[in-house]
Amino acid sequence: MKHRIEVAYLGIEVPDPHSLSPFFGDVIGLVAGEPTADGALTWRNDGKAQRLVVTAGPANDAAFVGFETIDDAAFDETVARLRAIGVEVADGDPARDATRRVRRLATAMAPWGVPVEVVTGLAEATTPFTSAAMPSGFLTEGMGFGHVVFATTAFDESCAFLIDGLGLAMSDWLEMELAPGLALEVRFFHCNGRHHSVALARAPFELPQKLHHLMVEVNDRDDVGAAFDRAFATDLPIPNGLGTHDNDGMFSFYVSSPAGFAVEVGHGGRVVGDDWDDVRQYDRISKWGHQPLRQG
Numbered sequence: 001m002k003h004r005i006e007v008a009y010l011g012i013e014v015p016d017p018h019s020l021s022p023f024f025g026d027v028i029g030l031v032a033g034e035p036t037a038d039g040a041l042t043w044r045n046d047g048k049a050q051r052l053v054v055t056a057g058p059a060n061d062a063a064f065v066g067f068e069t070i071d072d073a074a075f076d077e078t079v080a081r082l083r084a085i086g087v088e089v090a091d092g093d094p095a096r097d098a099t100r101r102v103r104r105l106a107t108a109m110a111p112w113g114v115p116v117e118v119v120t121g122l123a124e125a126t127t128p129f130t131s132a133a134m135p136s137g138f139l140t141e142g143m144g145f146g147h148v149v150f151a152t153t154a155f156d157e158s159c160a161f162l163i164d165g166l167g168l169a170m171s172d173w174l175e176m177e178l179a180p181g182l183a184l185e186v187r188f189f190h191c192n193g194r195h196h197s198v199a200l201a202r203a204p205f206e207l208p209q210k211l212h213h214l215m216v217e218v219n220d221r222d223d224v225g226a227a228f229d230r231a232f233a234t235d236l237p238i239p240n241g242l243g244t245h246d247n248d249g250m251f252s253f254y255v256s257s258p259a260g261f262a263v264e265v266g267h268g269g270r271v272v273g274d275d276w277d278d279v280r281q282y283d284r285i286s287k288w289g290h291q292p293l294r295q296g
């Protein structure tokens with residue numbers, strides 16, 4: 001799979017960044033990074049300096065999402081492609097770029113209402129990555145941080161932004177009736193071997209949170225189970241227990257963060273190759289499982 005870009009990081013804005021620390025650290029098994037110069041808390045899931053940036057503010061939602069290009073040429077191409085479809089792209093700002101720990105940054109507003117940062121040169125951490133809670137480590141090499149899923153009323157514009165602007169490709173899509181008269185439509189997009197780095201759900205109206213969930217993938221199936229046990233031992237909602245998705249084959253579960261959006265912990269997602277020709281509709285979310293387990 002031609003790999004030019006990957007999800008580098010996700011920014012989350014909540015009133016009290018420390019309120020998410022037990023969740024990200026003890027339940028999900030991320031490892032605290034160095035706070036940024038402007039006081040945001042950061043979390044790692046590999047050798048990079050930071051993959052989650054938790055800032056203080058009222059949004060209670062995703063605040064920005066970073067896409068890292070593999071080199072300067074891919075950075076320039078991506079910015080040019082966004083501009084060619086009429087997207088306003090602003091150049092980096094040295095103070096902010098330092099808080100992102102990247103060498104180059106350009107920013108554009110995605111139609112789903114979250115700023116997208118095209119970056120290159122995300123810094124390495126000064127210490128090796130190891131997580132006692134996730135001994136197998138997270139799968140990020142050549143695939144990026146994980147995946148992010150947004151719900152939006154600006155569905156078609158958002159799909160065009162991903163494909164024609166950022167250069168992602170659609171992997172497949174899901175169309176089904178959740179309940180009589182309640183349709184679900186989700187499109188899944190890849191930009192490297194990961195089956196989807198971004199998915200978009202068509203929202204019937206503006207939802208309180210744009211970020212539905214973020215996913216981190218671990219290298220051992222048992223680490224998913226151990227994370228499930230840790231989540232189960234909390235009183236956090238578990239919107240979906242263990243199961244395997246139909247389209248990406250991911251064995252996973254979902255736990256709601258204290259801020260509302262969910263985190264999916266998974267293993268064994270399908271890998272997209274250059275010969276991917278399975279772009280088709282699915283009509284069920286999961287092969288089995290993912291039952292609603294504990295509501296908020």
Ligand SMILES: [Fe+2]
Binds near residue numbers: 149214215264
């Ligand atoms: Fe997911």
